[in-house]
Amino acid sequence: MAPYNRPLEPSIAAQVAVLCSFPKVGFQVRDVRCGWEDAEFADRFTVLVPCGWDKLEWYVQFNASRPGDPPDVIFHSSPNGLRFHPLLLPGAASASDSSSWGLLKDWQQNDSYRLVRLLLHLRALFLQQQRRQAEAVEDERVKFELGTLAHQEFEVYAPLAAGKSSPEELQLAVPVLGVDLRPLTLFRWWSEWLKRCGSDLQLRLLIKFPISGSSSSAGFKPSTPQLKLDAPPLLLSLLGFPETKLPAWTDSMCTVAYLPELAAFIHQRLDDAVSSMQSRADFVSALPAVFGQPLETDTQLFSQTTVFVSASNCMFLVRIALPPSFPQQQPSLTLQSAHHFTAANRPVSSEPISSFPWSPRWATAQMAQRLGSFLEEEGAPFKRFCVDVSRGAGPARP
Structure with a gap:
């Protein structure tokens, strides 16, 4: 079956858009395909379904000529996929709206949430x-961890390796409770983002334990598991992950x-990130008094902004990159000419500049003023650099 380059059938595309934007699970869609070469629309694709540390591949197949029909869902031919038969599970044949059959019955193509509800239900069954597969494992560590978590919400994934009849590792996804994200509401973009996410926003700890097969406490030798924080990518970036351990x-x-x-660790990271972001926002707010209104600003993390400078008969843009540890770490500057171009017809730009007068103890107004004075002095040498580059004889940097 060739992946003919066609757009998805409109009602299917609407369901895929909802699926990809659903924040709680993080579904991904790839390998969009047509059923046949002359098809007007694509109607089948692979969905990556997060489970523990892994992403399962489920193949969803609609019929573009009959978009009102429910899709087929084909599970990956791994040992886990071959054992998963959701329509044969107890209660699956029920006609209730919450059962597998109920979700497939009377499929409504105009209900853009129908596909995400189906895949969420199938993921829950999986x-x-x-969990039943993990609970059947004769391993003291597995029984201990599952027992201590019995009274709270968590997910279990115990994948089977090829040729194995029992899992060799236990993966857990456990919500991290008690993290207050309200400090982010100080910033308009984050306040709106938190409202959009609502109760679907979760921070989860992903844990991977090796299964030793020890069925007695005498052989119970706890090993250090692999750990990973699972959260929306932008929130992880704000908190400094994956660099932060x-x-x-x-x-x-x-x-x-x-x-x-x-x-407690995440709460401290959040406090530090909010404090640094507030410092960056204050610095950006001080720039208009020196440079006029910035041309563009990253309003999510305040990690960069661009101002226009005219000095020594040279007009140029200055892209200011603000590091997460600002103001302890000073910004870096990249100058870009407004009227000099390379042989490839691209604006002449400098290498990043990180050596200029700076002190984290200055008030933000003084930081902006000292930066303005530095760029005023840089106008003449940057102009000479731009002229040389545009003539094809420029040095590596101004």
């Missing part, structure tokens, strides 16, 4: 199967004991 897991720890330490 995770139920995974999670708190260490000690030998005597279990998941329940680790979660409060992680929540």
Whole structure:
């Protein structure tokens, strides 16, 4: 089946758009295809379904000529996929709207949330199967971790390797509770983002334990698991991940004991990030008094802004990159001419400049003023640099 380049059938496209924007799970769609070469629209695709550390591949197949029909969902031919038969599970044949059959019955192509509801239901059934698979494992560590988490919400994934009849690792996804994101409401963009996410926004700890197969406490030797924080990418970036390391897991720890330490760590990271972002926002707010209104600004993280400068008969843009550790770490500047071009017809630009008068102890107004004075002095040498480059004889940097 060739992946003919066609747009999705409109009602299917609407359902895919809702699926990809659903914040709680993080579905992804790829390999959009047509059923046949002369088809007007594409109608089938692969959905990446997050489960623990992994992403399952489920193949969704509509019929573009009959978009009102429910889709087929084909599960990946892995050992886990071959064992998953959601329509044969107890209660699956029920006609209720919440059952597998109920979601497929009377499929409404104009209901753009129908596909996401179906895949959420199938994912929930798959995770139920995974939990039963994990609970059947004769391993002291697995039983201990599942037992201590019994009274709270969590997801289990116990993947089977090829040729194996029992899982070799246990993956958990546990919500991190007690993290207050309200400090982000100080910033308009983040306040609106939090409202859009609503209750679907979650921070989760992903944990991966090896399964030793020890069925007695005498052979119970806790090993350090792999850890990862799962959250929307923009929030992870704000908190400094993946560069930031999670708190260490000690030998005597279990998941329940680790979660409060992680929540306190994230709360401190959030406070630091909000403080730094406020400093960057204050600096950007001080720029108009010196340069006029910035031409563009990153209003999500305040990580960069662009101002227009005219000095020594040279007009140029200055792109100011503000690091996460601002103001302790000074910005970097890239100058771009407004009227000099390279042989490739691109604006002449400088290399990033990170050596100029700076002190994190200055008030933001003084930072902006000192930056303006520096750029006033840079006008003449940057103009000479631009002229040389535009003539094909320029140095590497001004």
